[in-house]
Amino acid sequence: MTASAEERGTAPSTPPVLTLSGVSHTYQGRRRGTPVLRHVDLDFERGVFHTILGPSGSGKTTLLSLASGLDRPTEGTIRFEGRDLGELGLGRYRNRHAATIFQQYNLLTYMTAVQNVTTAMEITGAKPAGGGRRSRHALELLERVGIDRDTARRGVLRLSGGQQQRVAIARALACDVDILFADEPTGSLDEETAAGIVTIFKELAHEQNRCVVVVTHNQALAAESDRVLTLRRGRVTVTRGRPGAA
Template identity: 75%
Template sequence: MTTATTTAPPVLHLAGISHTYSGQRRRTTVLRDVEYTFERGTFYTILGPSGSGKTTLLSLASGLDTPTRGSIAFNGQDLSHLGLGRYRNKHAATIFQQYNLLTYMTALQNVTTAMEITGAKPATGSRKARALQLLGDIGLDKAMATRNVMQLSGGQQQRVAIARALACDVDILFADEPTGNLDEGTAQGIIDTFSDLAHQQDKCVVVVTHSQRLAAQSDRVLNLRKGKLTEQANTP
C-alpha cells in the first residue's frame, strides 16, 4: 500500500529560459538557460550589474514578453497555455522602474483603473476607498491622490506605481528598482510592505535592485551575471 502525498506546485518556475535580442547587425543573448523556482511567501531580490539582464528576466517572469527558449510555469501551468494576458491580469503585477503611469489620470484613477482592469475587489468598502487607503499607507494623502500624476514628483509617482501594483491583489509582485527615487524612510516603508506581503499574505515578491540594503532585508538574494542566475550562498 502506498500513500500519495500531494505537494503544491511552485508559484513560478523558470525552466531553462534563454532570451536573445535580434538587432540589425547582431544578436545578443541576454539570458542563458536560467532555471529557478520561486515559492510563495518569499521575498526575493535579484542583484546584478547594469546590462546583466535583470529587467529582461523580470519582463519574462511577469509575462510581459516570451523567452526565446525555455518555458515558464505558474502554479505548474505553462504560461503559453494559461495565456500571458490572463497571467498578467489575474496573477502577476509589475512595478516599473519608469513608473509607467497613465499620465492623463490622477493618482487615484491610476489605482482604481488597475483594480477595474484586473477585477480586484476589496474585501470591504469601495475600490476608491481601498485605493485611497493604499495611497495613504505609502504617504500620499487625498489631496495628492486626486492630482494628475504629472503634477507629482518622481518619488510620489513611484509610490503611485507601487500602490497600483499592490491594489491588484495578485499572487506574484514584480518590482524593478522600486525604491530608487524614494527617501530612506519611505523606502523602508515599501520594503516592510513587500515583506508583509510575502510573509503575512503568502505572496511571492520579486524585486530587481542595486540596493544592498534592500537585498539584505529579503528572504533570498539572487545574482544575475552574464545571463546566468545564481542564488547567493548566504541566503537562508
C-alpha cells in the same frame, strides 16, 4: 531584519508558484543576436520575498519581463502553478496573477493618482477585502505609501518623481495577485519611505503568502529579503539570506 523562510521554520512545502526551465533570451540586432539570459533554471515560491541583484546590463530587467509575462523567452519554458504561460495566456496571467511596479512608473498621465489605482483594480477585477468602495481602498493604499488624500486627487503629471513611484507601488498593491514584481521600486524614494515599502513587501510575502520578486541595486534592500538571486553574464546563482551567505 526578517528571518528567511527556512529560519522561520516555514519553508514552502508546496510546489513553486512560478518555474523557469532552460530559459534563454536573445535580442536580435541587424546583423546578429545578443544573448542576455543563458539557460536559466529558477523557482519562485509563495511566502518568500526574493531580490535579484546584478550589475547593469546583466539581464535583470529582461528576467523580470519574462517572469512577469511582458515578453516571451527565445528558448525554454515558464510555468505558473505548473501551467505554461503560453497556454495560460500572457494577458490573462498579467491581469489575474501578476502585477508589476515599473522603473519608469507607466502611469496613466491623464488621470489622477487615485484614478490610476482604481483603474488597475477595475482591469484586474480586484475588490477590497471585506467589500467597500474601490476609491476608498485606493486612498487607503496611497496613504500607506505616503500620498495624502489631497495629493491623491491631483493629476499624476503634477507629482514629483518620488510621488509617482509611490502611486505606481500603490497601484500594484491594489491588484489581488499571486506574484508582485518590482523593478528598482525604491530608487526614487527617500530612506524612510523606502523602508516602509520594504516592510510592505515583507507583509505581502510573510503574512499574505504572496510571492514578491524585486530587481534592485540596493544591497541593503536585498539584505532584508528572504532569498537573493545574483545575475551575472546571463546566469543566475541563488543564495538564501544575506548576500554572500552560504
